[in-house]
Amino acid sequence: MIDEAPAAAAAPSDFIRDIVAQHVAENRYAKIVTRFPPEPNGYLHIGHAKAICINFGIALENNGQCNLRMDDTNPAKEEVAYVDAIVDDIQWLIAGWADNCLGLKPKGTTPTSQIVNGQADYHIAAASPGAGQAGAEPFFASDYFAQLHSYAVSLIERGKAYVCDLSPKETEEYRGSPDRPGKESPFRHRSVAENLDLFARMKAGKFPDSACSLRAKIDMASPNMWLRDPLLYRIRHIAHHHTGDAWCIYPLYDYAHCLSDYLEGVTHSLCSLEFTDHRPLYDWVLENLSLPRPLPHQYEFSKLRPTYTLVSKRKLSQLVASGVAQGWDDPRLPTISGIRRRGVPASAVRRFAIGAGVTKFISTTEYAVFENAVREELNPLALRRLAVLKPIKLVLTNIPAGDVIECAATDNPQSETPTTRVVHLTREVFIESDDFAEVPPPKYFRLKPGGEVRLKYACIIQCDEIIKDAAGLVTELRCTADLTTRAGGPNVDRKVKGTIHWVSVSECLDAEVRLYDRLFTVPEPDADGDFMKHVNPHSLEVVTAKVEPSLKEATSANYFQFERLGYFVIDAKEANPGRLIFNRTITLRDTWAKAPGQK
């Protein structure tokens, strides 16, 4: 496994952490329990990373637990494959950080609550340090269907819910609009006995889809739309990925979520802002069931929205379906799997997500903040290697063919005890074509006719001659090496302005290198509702690079920095021992490229 940097410092406090701290001080709960509740209908993306970091972070900081729960109440959209992908992404993202507070449950079990000494006692699984171990699985809202059903019966018995025969279309009309009260359903005042009978028949499959629904009896004139007799259950004759054909009625989010939280002993249900209007309904369900305390409470925060990308499952799937992206794990996508394949360490995703802060302010986070987080984490981790992306041949005329000069190259200068490896300087080397200019711009430190430059880890060279082909293109540079400037040599301290990277022509390896850039050309691709038009046509460039021979042993468990170029990883999906493929995670910061007159 990759040698990760230590977990980033604890997140600074925020309004939610303040509330939790207050509750801890009051001893309000035996244990702080949060949850991360994805619907298994797609892949996790960078936006989810914030919710993950908040929920797991708060659990971690309070010796609590964060349950991973599949919010799977809509069988039409959900698949097991997504469940597996989500579990995998989560485990990668929190490994070495919060994996000890990851709440999973023994496979096949169902948590329930019971009353012990007048207090709710929750049978929730203990945190599972070996999250990946067989026998553990996430929680599923669908595991609670039986319990949820009996709660619904209880609501009916209390006169708090009724079976409504209005069609979806009529239901919508009766609901009114935000500035106009709704109308009561003609079925609102059915007797408890009739509702019980109807609900039993709904469950028994006596009605077709949408023929009727179970609704909460609240207030059709409420200024809050979610309180206008919201639906609790709908009829769907469709198999569920987790419960199979056991049910044909399925609970809706607002009904299932609060009760799932309750059944798992969740204390703080943290979600994004768009659920703020749902909170009164969340509380209504729990209150009207007269459940034993303590009850969970919902708190909302603003989503993470980085520039130059999209965080919407629907739009992301459009990119995949249209072929703009080559799968959900395309390294240009902001999906967790894409980011991971791109070579971004989990610690960098966390640093970014945590750094964004927790507020109710609708914000956009500059992509540069993400880039900074990636470089911050990679710099101390990445092994330095020499690689030439766009090679041009350079001949050291004073080194005889066949001579091999050993040079010690540092693996990581950031390390307290840096290790080195040997690279071989030979008569012919490749250098980056960008590192030579026949007509150099002002302040050009690199190689130019008659100029000097240092070959990193080797020696200073001087450019004597330029060889061109018939078309006038430079094909070869002829230089003289000053071997007295090598490490240990008498003139090692001689200074030249430029140092460039290189590889030996006779010893280097060919590697496919995929150079990724941001997927969109504008900061807010969907601002005008047509993000497809802003796709960056140059978001992927593939080159055949010349890389130093030690890279033959590279595995996807290593992060590399190709010196002066950027950070790279082996493409975990497509590379194999016979085919070296590197993904560029991100370039190094480059103040030269930004200089006036450059590119």
Next chain:
RNA sequence: UGCCUGAUGGUGUAAUGGUAGCACAGGCGACUUUGACUCGCCUAGUCAUGGUUCGAAUCCAUGUCGGGCAGCCA
């Protein structure tokens, strides 16, 4: 003419009645066998108007602007 929610440099975030701070971005410089890293300096902010107070980003009032809410989605 509804309800909910928010507003601090370019961006994000802190200050919880007492010196508006930090990070990113941007600029200048030092260092450098990575034009990287590191270090130093600089630029730039409390939505508006009133009020309370010795003192307001913070409390109150009014206004302005932004976001969310009318799925049998989550």
